[in-house]
Amino acid sequence: MKGFIEEIRDKGMKFSMDDLAKRLGISKRTLYEHFSSKVEILETIIQQSFEEGDEKTQQILADNSLSLIEKIKGVMMVLPTHYEFYDLRILEQMKRYYPEQYAQVEASLSEDWQTLRHLLEQAIREGLIVNMDVTLMLKVIVDALNSTLDQRFYMKNQITVSEALSAIVDVLLFGLVPADKR
Secondary structure, X not given: OHHHHHHHHHHHHHOOHHHHHHHHOOOHHHHHHHOOXXXXXXXXXXXXXXXXXXXXXXXXXXXXXXXXXXHHHHHHOOOOOOHHHOOHHHHHHHHHHOHHHHHHHHHHHHHHHHHHHHHXXXXXXXXXXXXXXXXXXXXXXXXXXXXXXXXHHHHHOOOOHHHHHHHHHHHHHHOOOOHHHO
């Protein structure tokens, strides 16, 4: 799967199974013993990414040592194992050449935000965050977090996706003004 992602990074979605086999240093036949097609590899990466993200989210929610704000922050910062796969260029090509798989990604991404919605609603009820329209709040959060899909910007500015995500979440949750200056 890592080789698949490297091929996408180098050649876009148009690489062949021959290209992937060469990158991995194996025969095409060996590759086909594990995966029947590029689509199967793509679907495996998508499925694995979201399963791991769901697992990480469930671990955060189950951790009783975390405050509600820490859980919100943790859920916002869940990165899939193959986060480098979730890049604007790759997603655009997937939308064009593999629309069914792109629809899976889009559906999974929208489902994932329901957990965050519930946490935000709870934080509002408990008076931990400002009381505002949760749909608007989620829109701002999702749009800000989706800026990490523009990985070229972060690479160009020598910022890791994890660093960017952490900074974005801190700004969203705590603002730009330090607590002692409010």
